[in-house]
Amino acid sequence: MALSExxxxxxxxxxxxxxxxxxxxxxxxIHMPNAAKLAVTRRQIDSLTVQVDSARAISPGEAWRTSGSx
Amino acid sequence: MLGDxxxxxxxxxxxxxxxxxxxxxxFYVTDSRRMAAGEEELGRVQSEQRRFxxxxxxxxxxxxxxxxxxxxxxxxxxxxxxALRVGPHLRRDQSRPADYTWLTGVEPLAAxxxxxxxxxxxxxxxADTGSAAGGVKFAIEGRTSDIQALHSLPAAAxxxxxxxxxxxxxxxxxxxAEPPGDGLQPYGDLPPGRxxxxxxxxxxxxxxxxxxxxxx
Numbered sequence: 001m002a003l004s005e006x007x008x009x010x011x012x013x014x015x016x017x018x019x020x021x022x023x024x025x026x027x028x029x030i031h032m033p034n035a036a037k038l039a040v041t042r043r044q045i046d047s048l049t050v051q052v053d054s055a056r057a058i059s060p061g062e063a064w065r066t067s068g069s070x
Numbered sequence: 071m072l073g074d075x076x077x078x079x080x081x082x083x084x085x086x087x088x089x090x091x092x093x094x095x096x097f098y099v100t101d102s103r104r105m106a107a108g109e110e111e112l113g114r115v116q117s118e119q120r121r122f123x124x125x126x127x128x129x130x131x132x133x134x135x136x137x138x139x140x141x142x143x144x145x146x147x148x149x150x151x152x153a154l155r156v157g158p159h160l161r162r163d164q165s166r167p168a169d170y171t172w173l174t175g176v177e178p179l180a181a182x183x184x185x186x187x188x189x190x191x192x193x194x195x196x197a198d199t200g201s202a203a204g205g206v207k208f209a210i211e212g213r214t215s216d217i218q219a220l221h222s223l224p225a226a227a228x229x230x231x232x233x234x235x236x237x238x239x240x241x242x243x244x245x246x247a248e249p250p251g252d253g254l255q256p257y258g259d260l261p262p263g264r265x266x267x268x269x270x271x272x273x274x275x276x277x278x279x280x281x282x283x284x285x286x
Contacts, residue, residue: 008079009079012079012080012082012083013079013083015083015086015087016082016083016085016086016087017086019083019086019087019089019090019091020086020089020090022090022094023089023090023091023093023094026093026094026097026098027093027094027097030097030098030101031097031101034101034105035101037105038101038104038105038108041105041108041109041112042108044112044115045108045111045112045115048112048115048116048118048119049115051119051122051126052115052118052119052122052126054126054129055122055125055126055129056122065209065210065211065212066209066210
């Protein structure tokens, strides 16, 4: 059964639409959740980095030296 | 003519697939790289946070205490004077790890000469061993956040020479202890019971932070 010219154009358009729709679905269901997860991870890193830097900024104290005999 | 039009339509379909695959591949590769890098960095920062967790908890506790004091001072004027009195101490205590005193080295110095006495007793006491008459002189090196904690040391350790040296950021590799003698003034003979505080000026870190100079 031979397809008419109009049918061939419709099939080709459908194939192109499927490709673009697949890309859109990938972006919506894979890329955007990953981006959100990455943003959460980045916020966690920033928060922990601030805590660690503030802990590092605390002076470890003064050096002292003493002696005795026994 | 008809074949050209069919080929053009097919090319558009192929181009759509190519564009879709390129976009999907690009996002997939970049997402994978960024996620891997982010998770690796998160693991590294979490391990550092675990290392400093005790210190961070102590600092947070001090901050909560300071904040509650400030709130009380704002609510009740009678507490304001007390808060003004305590606030600077809290801020000072926050800038140091409270109740931290640790040793970085213990080394023998020399044998102490036996006290002068009868020649027979002096001759009986060995000159270079740690006996009751002579004894061993030793030096202890350490770090402390509270010089008053040194008073809890044994009575034998009554000579104290303090070198005011801060070592900020020197613990990146997790090793806070330093080699003996590094950054310390040479120990001198001090009279018993004397506390000698040596300070050569504020460290660069203190100057950068605008901290007041002085070990106390």
